[in-house]
Amino acid sequence: MIWEAPRDENQDGLDGSFLDCYIKENPGTSIENALCHVMHSISETWKLRNRQWLPPNPFSSCFT
Numbered sequence: 001m002i003w004e005a006p007r008d009e010n011q012d013g014l015d016g017s018f019l020d021c022y023i024k025e026n027p028g029t030s031i032e033n034a035l036c037h038v039m040h041s042i043s044e045t046w047k048l049r050n051r052q053w054l055p056p057n058p059f060s061s062c063f064t
Helices: 018-025 031-053
Strands: none
Touching: 018 031
C-alpha cells in the first residue's frame, strides 16, 4: 500500500512530517516500511497511554 501524507501547500516542506524524518534518518527505507513503522509507533504509544491513564478492568478475565 502506498500512502502519501497530506501536505499543506504553504509549508514548503517544513511541516515536520514524521514519515519524511524517518526516511531521512533511515536511508534505503521504503515508504511502505516507514509507514508500517509510524503506524506501529502510534499504536504502541496509544497502548502505553491507555495503560497509564485508564483504570484497571474491575471484572475478572472470564467476563472480558
